[in-house]
Amino acid sequence: MNITLKQFKENLLVYGANVHEWPEDIRQAGLKALETSSEFRALLAEEERFERVLTTRRYEEPSRDLAERIVSASQPKKKKVWPSVVGFFSELVWEFSLPKPALTAFSVSLIFVLILGFAIGFANLIGSVSTEGTQTDLQEFLYYEGEVL
Amino acid sequence: MDTDFSHLDDESLIQQVQQGSHEAFAAMVNRHSNRFYRIAYRLVFNKGDAEDMVQEAFLRLWARPQLWNPGKQAKFTTWFYKVVINLCLDLNKKKKPLDLPEDRELADRKPGQDALLGIHQEQALVDGFIKELPERQQLALNLCFYEGLSNKEAAEILGVKVKALQSLIMRAKTTLKEKVKRHLGGGSI
Numbered sequence: 001m002n003i004t005l006k007q008f009k010e011n012l013l014v015y016g017a018n019v020h021e022w023p024e025d026i027r028q029a030g031l032k033a034l035e036t037s038s039e040f041r042a043l044l045a046e047e048e049r050f051e052r053v054l055t056t057r058r059y060e061e062p063s064r065d066l067a068e069r070i071v072s073a074s075q076p077k078k079k080k081v082w083p084s085v086v087g088f089f090s091e092l093v094w095e096f097s098l099p100k101p102a103l104t105a106f107s108v109s110l111i112f113v114l115i116l117g118f119a120i121g122f123a124n125l126i127g128s129v130s131t132e133g134t135q136t137d138l139q140e141f142l143y144y145e146g147e148v149l
Numbered sequence: 150m151d152t153d154f155s156h157l158d159d160e161s162l163i164q165q166v167q168q169g170s171h172e173a174f175a176a177m178v179n180r181h182s183n184r185f186y187r188i189a190y191r192l193v194f195n196k197g198d199a200e201d202m203v204q205e206a207f208l209r210l211w212a213r214p215q216l217w218n219p220g221k222q223a224k225f226t227t228w229f230y231k232v233v234i235n236l237c238l239d240l241n242k243k244k245k246p247l248d249l250p251e252d253r254e255l256a257d258r259k260p261g262q263d264a265l266l267g268i269h270q271e272q273a274l275v276d277g278f279i280k281e282l283p284e285r286q287q288l289a290l291n292l293c294f295y296e297g298l299s300n301k302e303a304a305e306i307l308g309v310k311v312k313a314l315q316s317l318i319m320r321a322k323t324t325l326k327e328k329v330k331r332h333l334g335g336g337s338i
Contacts, residue, residue, distance in 0.1 A: 010319060013318060013319045013322045014318055014319060050322075050326055051294075053275060053333065054275060054294065056271050056275060057272060057275045057276060057279070057295075058273070058276055059190065059191075060190065062182070062183055062196070062199070066183070066186060066203070066204075067175075067178045067179045067183075069200075069204065070182060070207045070208070071174070071178050071179075073204060073208060074171070074174060074178075074207065074208055074211040075171070
C-alpha cells in the first residue's frame with residue numbers, strides 16, 4: 001500500500017512524528033515512504049522539530065504529598081465525644097472491677113455530698129440577700145430623715 | 150488492616166470504594182493522582198489550582214462513588230478524566246482571562262529575531278498559543294499529544310467520534326505550527 005504526501009502529512013499530525021507508533025495498517029506504508037523519498041523525510045524532520053517546540057511547554061511537578069493530602073481530606077472527621085456521667089461510671093466499674101455494693105455506696109455518698117453542697121450554697125445566697133436588704137433599708141431611712149430635717 | 154490493592158485493576162478497586170473501603174480509595178488516589186494532576190495542570194496552567202481540582206475530583210468520588218457506573222463506562226480512568234476536565238473547565242470559566250505575558254508581547258513586536266528568545270520565553274509563547282486554541286482543540290491536543298492517550302480513548306472522553314477527534318488534533322497542530330513559525334522563526338521548526 002502506497003501513501004501520498006498529503007496522507008503522510010495528515011498522519012504525522014494525527015499520530016505524531018514517531019512513525020513506529022502509528023497504527024499497524026498505515027505504519028508499513030509510512031516507513032516505506034520514508035525509505036524511498038526525501039520529501040517524506042523532510043516532512044518528518046519538520047514535524048519532529050515542531051513537536052520538540054511543543055514539549056518545551058512549561059510544567060510543574062505536583063507536590064510530593066498530594067496523594068497523602070487528598071486521602072487525609074477524605075477521612076471522616078471524628079465526632080467529639082462528650083463524657084457522660086453514666087459512661088464515666090460504667091467505665092469506672094469496668095476499669096477497677098468494682099463490686100455492685102461498693103458502687104452503690106460510692107453513688108449514695110456522692111449524692112449526699114451534692115445535696116450538702118447545694119444546701120450550703122443556698123443558705124449563703126439567702127444570707128447575702130438579706131444583708132443587701134438591710135443596707136438598702138438603712139440608706140432609705142437616712143435619705144428620708146435628711147429630707148425631713 | 151493492611152490490604153494490598155496493587156494486584157487489583159481500577160474497576161475492581163472502584164467497586165471496593167463503592168462498598169465503603171477507604172483503603173481502596175487511598176490506593177486509587179496513590180495510583181492516579183499524578184496522572185490526573187498532569188491533565189489538570191495542562192488545562193488550568195497553575196500548580197495550586199491543578200492540585201485543588203484533582204483533590205476536589207477525588208473527594209467527589211469518595212462522597213459519591215456510585216456515580217461511576219460499570220454498565221455505562223468501560224474504564225474508570227476514562228470516566229474520571231471527564232470529571233477532572235469538567236472541574237478544570239468550570240474553574241477556567243470562573244477565572245478572569247489572563248493577560249498575555251510580557252514575553253509574548255516582545256515576540257509579537259519583533260518577529261524574526263526570535264532565535265534569541267530564551268527557553269522561558271519560548272515556554273510562555275507555546276502556553277499562550279495553546280490557550281488561544283478553541284477549548285475542544287486544546288483538550289484533544291492535551292489528551293493525545295501530552296498525555297499520550299489513544300485517539301479512541303480521547304474521543305470517548307470528549308464524547309466525539311474518532312474522526313472528529315482526529316480533525317480537532319489536526320486543526321490544533323496546524324494552527325500552532327503556523328503561530329510557532331511566525332513567532333519563533335522558520336528555523337525552530
